[in-house]
Amino acid sequence: MSERSPAPGGLGLVETLVNTLDLETGADSLDTEEGRAPLGLTQDDVPAARELRESLRATLLAHAGHPPHRAVTPLGELLAAVPLVVTVDPADGSAALAPAGEGSLTARVAAAVAQALVAGTWSRFKACEAADCHWAYYDRSPGGRGRWCSMQVCGARAKMRRYRAKDS
16 A cells, blocks of 8 residues: 555565555455465465564554554564574674574564664554554654555545544
């Protein structure tokens, strides 16, 4: 739904995962092989991916100052279950956190969250406040107070609802 540019760094992976579900239509791209392919998922991975997606959505809503959309497994519990290792590039000495082993989706998300924490971008990664949207977006507004994934769609709808409520 968003016309915003993609989230920076590894948050692009998280954004892709959260935005696999269109709350307005109910369409879930994890239901199709084509929708799972960008995330490297098989059909067997879908239940865990959905649980992770909704935990991420609740966390992104919290970043925007909103309560969870429903009861979910806390994101910290899901991420604590995956091991990460520190890698060091021998060429330039740069260090990073990376998934240990084969890198499940949860491990890749944990590494992306850690990278975003270090980069200072994690708290600007939010979910749209519109109840029929909750699309993930990266808030690039100067004050970090963005509320909607799209000012032209979700923002305009919210403002129109408020305007109409005044006339009632």
